[in-house]
Amino acid sequence: MSPAGIRTVARQELRLRIRAGRWRWLLGMWFAVLLLFTVLLRLAIGSVDGTLVDGGVVVYGGLVLFVLGLALLVVPALAAQSVNGDRERGTLATLQVTRLTAGDIALGKFAAAWGSSLAFLALTLPMTVYAMTQGSVTLGRVLATTIVMALLLGSVCAIALALSALLARTTTSGVLTYLAVFALTVGTLVAFGLASATTSETYTQTVPPYCPKEADLPPDLPPTDKAKILSSCNTADQTYTATRLRTDRTWWLLAPNPFVVLADSAPTLPPLTPAQRRARDRLQAEGRGTTDVRDVDPLGNLGRTVRELRDDPTDKLSTHKAVWPLGLAVDVALGAGALVLTTRRLRTPSRSLPRGQRVA
Numbered sequence: 001m002s003p004a005g006i007r008t009v010a011r012q013e014l015r016l017r018i019r020a021g022r023w024r025w026l027l028g029m030w031f032a033v034l035l036l037f038t039v040l041l042r043l044a045i046g047s048v049d050g051t052l053v054d055g056g057v058v059v060y061g062g063l064v065l066f067v068l069g070l071a072l073l074v075v076p077a078l079a080a081q082s083v084n085g086d087r088e089r090g091t092l093a094t095l096q097v098t099r100l101t102a103g104d105i106a107l108g109k110f111a112a113a114w115g116s117s118l119a120f121l122a123l124t125l126p127m128t129v130y131a132m133t134q135g136s137v138t139l140g141r142v143l144a145t146t147i148v149m150a151l152l153l154g155s156v157c158a159i160a161l162a163l164s165a166l167l168a169r170t171t172t173s174g175v176l177t178y179l180a181v182f183a184l185t186v187g188t189l190v191a192f193g194l195a196s197a198t199t200s201e202t203y204t205q206t207v208p209p210y211c212p213k214e215a216d217l218p219p220d221l222p223p224t225d226k227a228k229i230l231s232s233c234n235t236a237d238q239t240y241t242a243t244r245l246r247t248d249r250t251w252w253l254l255a256p257n258p259f260v261v262l263a264d265s266a267p268t269l270p271p272l273t274p275a276q277r278r279a280r281d282r283l284q285a286e287g288r289g290t291t292d293v294r295d296v297d298p299l300g301n302l303g304r305t306v307r308e309l310r311d312d313p314t315d316k317l318s319t320h321k322a323v324w325p326l327g328l329a330v331d332v333a334l335g336a337g338a339l340v341l342t343t344r345r346l347r348t349p350s351r352s353l354p355r356g357q358r359v360a
Contacts, residue, residue: 001103009100009108013082014115030074031123037066038127042134056134057269061298063131064145067124068152068262072185074120075153076177079113079160081170083346088170102346106161106339113157118150141267145299148265151328152258155335156181162338165345184256184331192247192254199246203313206239247309254306255327256334263302264324 041062045055086092095105131137160177167173211233217226254260272280295301307320 001101001107005100005104006108006111009095009105010111010115013109013112026074027119027123030070030120033070034063034067034124034127038063038130056131056137057297057300059134060128060131060137060142061266061300063124063127064149064262065259065298067121068149068258071117071120071149071153072156072181072258075113075117075156076160076181077174078116079109079157080164080174080177082109082113082161083164083342084168084173085164085170087168096346102343105346106165106343110154110158110161110339110342113161114154117153117157121146121150121153136269138267138270141269145262145266148262148324148328152261152331155331155338158335158338158342162342162345165342184258188254188257188260192250195250195253196245196247199249200243201246202241202243204239204241206237208237209233244313246313248312251306251310251323252326254309255323256330257327258331259302260306261324261327261331263299264306264322265328266299266303269297269300 038059041059042055045058083092086095096102100108128142132139132142156177159180160173163173163176163180164170167176212229214226214230217229303324304320306323310321310323311319
């Protein structure tokens with residue numbers, strides 16, 4: 001396995017993709033869809049009575065989640081027919097009889113598929129720059145989410161390539177690739193919900209009573225009403241029984257979800273600048289309410305929700321621990337394992353071939 005061999009295969013794959021005119025149309029449609037989504041999202045934010053001081057946080061958060069969802073529909077097609085498609089056309093054996101190793105072919109095809117997916121990701125740059133101009137979207141947040149999304153797309157490309165090497169039919173490998181993406185997104189959510197339902201437990205909690213003092217009551221309250229309220233206070237501890245789900249035991253099922261990984265990996269928002277505080281004060285002086293972007297940040301809200309699922313309800317000192325390192329590690333490990341499997345399937349001579357599959 002050599003860098004030159006990997007570049008040779010990747011260059012050949014990319015040339016074949018570029019020669020097909022459909023790629024230009026596909027890239028153009030991708031950009032148009034993202035542009036339309038950004039415009040509609042910005043118009044929707046502007047219709048909220050102009051109360052959002054930092055609309056860029058909402059624009060960027062919604063944009064990256066939409067890009068990830070759209071990419072998970074497009075990326076599987078980049079590699080799901082890479083190996084078995086060449087085998088059906090009789091061109092794979094031409095590569096295998098050269099001095100190229102199985103690792104060169106596998107990594108070259110992976111580099112081409114991943115590079116194509118990164119080209120789609122690069123087309124989001126104009127919309128990202130626009131979101132940064134709208135306020136509170138830092139370069140650190142953009143870099144972190146972009147790197148994580150690139151790794152997630154690379155894992156999907158590797159899984160699609162492995163299925164293409166394992167299966168003889170291009171249609172079958174394409175369908176199973178989309179099923180694998182479905183398992184990582186919807187499947188992890190369903191598994192988490194079903195597993196969490198089995199962790200329901202009953203618990204008892206005792207809380208001290210709260211008895212208001214006379215100074216806490218409204219000053220214009222009649223004395224008789226004050227005396228009635230103060231005398232009716234129960235000074236005994238209050239004990240109640242309820243049920244809860246122990247999501248701290250099942251949160252790991254949700255960790256590999258690409259949307260969870262992306263949202264939880266986004267850095268926290270920076271504090272408000274003096275200019276932003278003045279803008280909020282000006283809106284409030286005009287009688288117009290303001291909404292804190294931390295309450296409507298799509299990435300932040302999803303990340304906080306997932307981290308809260310990891311908290312132990314019996315530990316009062318439990319802090320919100322990050323979920324994305326485990327999830328990203330699982331996804332990358334799946335991609336790495338898929339590349340190893342692809343390399344093994346491309347070794348020659350092959351000991352056995354699937355029924356109905358030809359060598360060249």
